[in-house]
Amino acid sequence: MEKIGKILFTEEEIKERIKTLGEKISKDYEGKEPVLACILKGAVYFAVDLTRSLSIPHILDFISILSYGPSKETFGVVRIIKDLDINIYNRDVIIVEDIVDTGLSLAYLLRALKTREPSSLKVCTLLDCPGRRIIDVPIDYKGFEIPNYYVIGYGLDYKEKYRNLKYIAILEE
Amino acid sequence: MMLVKLITVAREFGTNVDSIFEKLAKEYNFLLLNRKNLTSYLSKYLEISEEDLIIKEKEIEKGKYEDDFSSKYVEGIKNVVDSLLKRSSVILMGRGGQVIFKNYPDTIHVNIIAPLKYRIENLIKEYNLDINTTKKLIEEKDRERETYFRMLFNEDWKNPYLYHLILNLSYYTSQEIYEIIVKSIEKPKKNIPDSQESFTLTTPVNFANKSEEEFAKLLTFYRIKWEYEPHTFPLEWDSEGQIIEAFTPDFYLPEFNLYIELTVQKPKLMTEKLRKIRKLRELYPHINIKLLYGKDYLKILEKYGAKVK
Secondary structure: OOEEEEEEEOHHHHHHHHHHHHHHHHHHOOOOOOEEEEEOOOOHHHHHHHHHOOOOOOEEEEEEEOOOOOOOOOOOOOOEEEOOOOOOOOOEEEEEEEEEOOOHHHHHHHHHHHOOOOOEEEEEEEEEOHHHOOOOOOOOEEEEEOOOOOEEEOOEOEOOEOOOOOOEEEEEO | OOEOOEEEEEEOOOOOOHHHHHHHHHHHOEEEEOHHHHHHHHHHHHOOOHHHHHHHHHHHHOOOOOHHHHHHHHHHHHHHHHHHHOOOEEEEEOOOHHHHOOOOOOEEEEEEEOOHHHHHHHHHHHHOOOHHHHHHHHHHHHHHHHHHHHHHHOOOOOOHHHOOEEEEOOOOOHHHHHHHHHHHOEOOOOOOOOOHHHOOOOOOOOOOOHHHHHHHHHHHHOOOOOEEOOOOEEEEEOOOOOEEEEEOOOEEEHHHOEEEEEEOOOHHHHHHHHHHHHHHHHHOOOOOEEEEEHHHHHHHHHHOOOOOO
16 A cells, blocks of 8 residues: 655745746746646646746646556557647747656657747756656756656646645655 | 748728738737838838838839839848748738748738728728718829839739739628638648557567567557667677677667667676676767666556556
8 A cells, every 4th residue: 555755845845946947937938928838637736836936928728648558558659638728839838747757758749749830849847857767858947856756746646646735755655 | 730930911902901910910929010010120120210211111102213222121121021030920911021922931922802892981981081082092092002012023913823812801701801811821731640540560579578568568659669679789799800799779769869778687687788788888989878777667667557567
């Protein structure tokens, strides 16, 4: 039976880091109106708090892709299951992720969104786990770098549980 | 939806369709270059005041031709729009865009027309003018436009071959015109790898173990092309030039020019593998190889819910 392990980042630490990220993004996108493409479901908590820390006009939108899982025993392929509502052609877009680990899903999303010819396309992730990276993907804004832990909380789940934790902790099994 | 980069708009005086393009610019994030802001950009480019620029444009419309200024003026419009196109898509209202940008890629030239009767009625309704004043005004503006084109481009702006789309406002409503233009500005779709059919799996492979097979499935799921053990790199040769040691990475991802080696072996065997990879990196420094360690790799598979039996 899994349980909540050591707390990696407290609510305060997360809040503080997001504030800094928001200030940096606001500065970089001054005079622009970026689209924040939040990846469902994990990045929702992060995206919401991030937008509250932005001082520039922006649009929050959501996108969801099919994840690889045990039911995909046959050679199915990833696809967008909930697309952005907004047309991103010629717009500045920031993909908002909860965690970048293997880089596989992000590499797919970057390719898919690039074909829509946004003005610019950047990545903002709360957590970066380079130890699990398979495909190198560009990360423009990151909250925290973590070792190869399975983490939960603040949007990150284990079997859909623990997303609502206000902190980020290691999952112990 | 992928859109054209430049829309040039010609319209007959009295059609009053600018609001259609203002809406289009707002909805699809185009920079709208109307007379006002183009004058501002152009006066800076030509280094003359906006007032002087307007006077000079009026002179062209009246048939006064200054060879030097006219060529600078046309060049100015081209350069201003070119520089704006680098950071935004543009809707250019009037100013001979259909001629200046005739052969530009990703560009559509639109002309909105309406019969004289319609335009008269439209202007009377809009500005509360009397019929004779309105007729005179339209005649004068039509003449000026014709002269402007003849002077600058030696072209008849009513030539239908200058346009991709000519729409008659007496037949379509403004909303219908808007919708037709929206449909027309969509570029042909590029090959987007977004359907299951567009991705074909490499020929069936006999993998050395279940982990490799699972990894191939994972890559395939994320539409990442892979090749299984496509290259062998010699690591050592004997005195006669025979290869006595070589290394064959498990996977090659051509789109990323990346080799991947999975190591789910026992520590003793892993040491040997690590030695070989170190040697490979020394002999072939341009090779990009990534090593996925057993534990880490199993965690990745677990994350995706795929258990290696």
